[in-house]
Amino acid sequence: MSDHHLFGQVDQYLEDLFIGEDPLLNQVLANSEAAQIPAIQVSPLQGKFLMLMVQITGAKRVLEIGTLTGYSSLWLARALPADGQLITLEFQAKHAALAQQHFDLADLSDRITCHQGPALDTLPSLEGDPPFDLVFIDADKVNYSAYLDWALRLTRPGSVIIADNVVRRGQVLDPARVADEDERIAAQAVRDFNATMATHDQLDAIA
Ligand code: SAH
Ligand code: MG
Numbered sequence: 001m002s003d004h005h006l007f008g009q010v011d012q013y014l015e016d017l018f019i020g021e022d023p024l025l026n027q028v029l030a031n032s033e034a035a036q037i038p039a040i041q042v043s044p045l046q047g048k049f050l051m052l053m054v055q056i057t058g059a060k061r062v063l064e065i066g067t068l069t070g071y072s073s074l075w076l077a078r079a080l081p082a083d084g085q086l087i088t089l090e091f092q093a094k095h096a097a098l099a100q101q102h103f104d105l106a107d108l109s110d111r112i113t114c115h116q117g118p119a120l121d122t123l124p125s126l127e128g129d130p131p132f133d134l135v136f137i138d139a140d141k142v143n144y145s146a147y148l149d150w151a152l153r154l155t156r157p158g159s160v161i162i163a164d165n166v167v168r169r170g171q172v173l174d175p176a177r178v179a180d181e182d183e184r185i186a187a188q189a190v191r192d193f194n195a196t197m198a199t200h201d202q203l204d205a206i207a
């Protein structure tokens with residue numbers, strides 16, 4: 001059995017054990033597929049990890065960069081208290097519109113606000129608001145370092161910053177060797193981001 005196949009089976013085992021059936025999130029995934037939106041959301045195990053992070057930190061204000069159709073948003077928002085807020089940023093109007101339907105479906109619209117547009121255009125509007133307790137970065141990789149700058153600007157000491165896709169199927173080991181140009185640029189951007197996370201004097205980090 002290949003390692004890849006084995007990891008898939010282990011994930012399935014852990015999903016069955018720790019998550020089980022989740023009709024709402026299954027509906028979200030079915031709607032996204034029907035709308036022909038790529039299934040690039042976090043895995044169920046990662047989603048529950050995000051939920052637990054909100055729960056453990058007691059976060060009340062959460063920022064997400066990269067909504068897609070709201071799968072990870074719903075995991076994050078589920079753990080928010082009634083007066084909590086998730087701000088989520090999404091470039092594609094089609095994604096943002098379906099995400100909004102999902103927030104309504106989940107009855108969490110009161111806690112979630114989606115700003116549509118390039119995140120670097122919408123982030124400045126959040127300056128001056130109270131600091132975020134937790135930030136989840138999961139959008140275009142080329143801007144990861146810029147998103148980290150914004151995350152630091154919009155948080156406080158003790159806030160948590162989480163980023164997805166920091167390995168790029170191993171491409172992060174040697175971006176120069178990646179044949180596809182977009183993938184190469186993304187791998188290099190993530191490698192730069194990881195280096196900043198690892199060495200920044202305001203951050204304690206792990207991947
Ligand atoms: N967090 C989601 C997955 C996000 S996929 C989940 O796990 O469920 C990445 C998303 O980032 C896509 O929907 C893409 O449209 C969006 N995106 C890409 N570039 C962006 C940008 N410049 N600003 C905001 N969102 C962007
Ligand atoms: Mg991702």
